Amino acid sequence: MNEEIEPILIGEVDDIEVGSVENFEYEDINYSIFRLDSGFFATQGNCPCAERTLLSEADVEGEEVECPSCGNTFSIVSGDPISDLELDTLKIYDVTEEDGNLYLNL
Ligand code: FES
Numbered sequence: 831m832n833e834e835i836e837p838i839l840i841g842e843v844d845d846i847e848v849g850s851v852e853n854f855e856y857e858d859i860n861y862s863i864f865r866l867d868s869g870f871f872a873t874q875g876n877c878p879c880a881e882r883t884l885l886s887e888a889d890v891e892g893e894e895v896e897c898p899s900c901g902n903t904f905s906i907v908s909g910d911p912i913s914d915l916e917l918d919t920l921k922i923y924d925v926t927e928e929d930g931n932l933y934l935n936l
Contacts, residue, residue, distance in 0.1 A: 837926060837933035844930070846870070851895065853886035854934065861923060861934060862886050864906045866893060870925040871906050872934055878918035885920075 838856055846852050846865040853875055854861045860875025862885040873895075876882040883899040890896075894903045894912060903912040909920035924935040 837935050840925070840932040840934050842930055843870075843927055843932055845932075849890050851886050851888060851890055853884055856934070856936075860884060860886075862888075862895070863925065863932070863934070864890060864895070866890070866906065868893070868907075870927065870932060872923040872925045873904075873906065873909055873920040877902075878920060 840854050840863055846863060848865050848867060851862050851864045854863050862873045862875050864871045873885065875885060877885055877897050881899050883897055885895055887898045888895045893905060893907050895906050896903050902914050902917060904910065904920050905912060909922045911917040911919065926933045926935060
């Protein structure tokens with residue numbers, strides 16, 4: 831069954847600098863919105879380990895995000911863990927741009 835997906839307005843494209851990440855909270859759930867050279871990406875907002883660290887406090891290195899608590903790295907594009915393959919993959923969400931606005935498609 832296909833349900834119609836309603837895009838959620840995140841904000842304006844210019845709200846996020848290239849090479850950075852911002853947290854976006856929607857219905858009490860955090861999402862990390864990344865702006866890379868190659869475009870916008872979204873992952874779950876908290877790291878997948880028990881610490882639940884906010885990834886928006888992390889450093890962005892190219893297409894990788896480095897957990898600010900432990901230093902583990904993940905691919906922002908695929909969500910795959912890079913430094914510790916035992917960690918769970920980050921959930922990935924679709925971000926679209928329209929008329930200067932950014933939308934999260936859950
Ligand atoms: S503290 Fe959770 S991955 Fe680093």
